[in-house]
Amino acid sequence: MPLTPSSTRDLLAALGHTPKRYLGQNFLVDGNIVRKSLELARLAAGDTVVEIGPGLGTLTSALLEAGADVWAVEMDRALAQHLRETLAPRFPAHLHLLEGDAIDHPLANLPAASAAAGFKVIANLPYAISTPWMDAVLSGPLPERLVLMLQQEAAQRYAALPGSKTFGAISIFLQSAYEIAPGHKVAAACFHPRPEIESYLLHLVRRPPAFVFDPATKTLIRACFQQRRKQIAALLRGRLPDDGTAWLAGLAEFDLTPRARPEEIPVAAWQRLHAA
Incomplete structure (x- = not known):
C-alpha cells in the first residue's frame, strides 16, 4: 500500500x-x-x-x-x-x-x-x-x-x-x-x-477498573458544561431530587464550594455524581 x-x-x-x-x-x-x-x-x-x-x-x-x-x-x-x-x-x-x-x-x-x-x-x-x-x-x-x-x-x-x-x-x-x-x-x-x-x-x-457513566449522568454532565460559566449549584437545581445537596457538600473534599463552575470540578467528583 x-x-x-x-x-x-x-x-x-x-x-x-x-x-x-x-x-x-x-x-x-x-x-x-x-x-x-x-x-x-x-x-x-x-x-x-x-x-x-x-x-x-x-x-x-x-x-x-x-x-x-x-x-x-x-x-x-x-x-x-x-x-x-x-x-x-x-x-x-x-x-x-x-x-x-x-x-x-x-x-x-x-x-x-x-x-x-x-x-x-x-x-x-x-x-x-x-x-x-x-x-x-x-x-x-x-x-x-x-x-x-x-x-x-x-x-x-x-x-x-x-x-x-x-x-x-x-x-x-x-x-x-x-x-x-x-x-x-x-x-x-x-x-x-x-x-x-x-x-x-x-x-x-x-484503567483497572474503568469507570463508565450511565446515559442519564452523561446527559446531566453535558448540560452542565453547556453553561460552564454558571455555578454548579445553580446548574443542578431542579435536576436532582435534593438539588444535589449531598453531592455539593462533598465538593469540600476537593477544596471547592457549591459556587464552583463545572470546569473547576475534578473527574473524581463527577464520578460521585453518578451515584447521586
Missing part, C-alpha cells in the same frame, strides 16, 4: 478519486508513523483490532501483515470497493470490512464475543467525527488500548485538566475509563493532502 506522497497521488489518480474534505480524507504517507502506531498499541499476532476509516489501506495492510484480525468501517463507497478488491483477497479470513458510518457502527460490527475477549482500536480517525465517535465507544464495550490519530486540538481536549478552558464532558468520560499514556506528535507533512492543522497520536490504556 502507498507510503509516499507520490505513490498516494498515483493511486488516487488511478482510482479517479479526489480526497473529500468533509470525510477527513488526509491519507497517511509516512511509514514511520504507521510503525509508531503499531508500537504504541503493542500489537501482537492474533490481536483483534478495530480500525475507523481505513481509506487506501495504508494502516490496514500493516495491521494485517502483523497478524491482526481487523474489523474496519469505511464510509466512502469507492475506497471500500478498493479495499475489497486489493486487501480482502490477500487476507480473506482476517479482514472484516463494513461499508458504513462509524458513528452508527463505532466498533465496525465487532461481534460481542470478540469484544469480550479483548480488542484494541488503532485508527487514523476522521477529525470531523472524533468526539461523537469517542463518546459512543466510551459507552462500552471498552477497548483495552486505543492509538488514535487525531487533530492535536482534539487530543488536548481529551487530556485537559480541571481549570482548563478545554476541560469538558468528554475529558471526564475519557479520563474516567482510560489513562493517557505518552503519545506522539505528527506533522502535517505526514499526510496527503496536507492538512492545515497539526496532528497527534493519542495513546489510551484502559
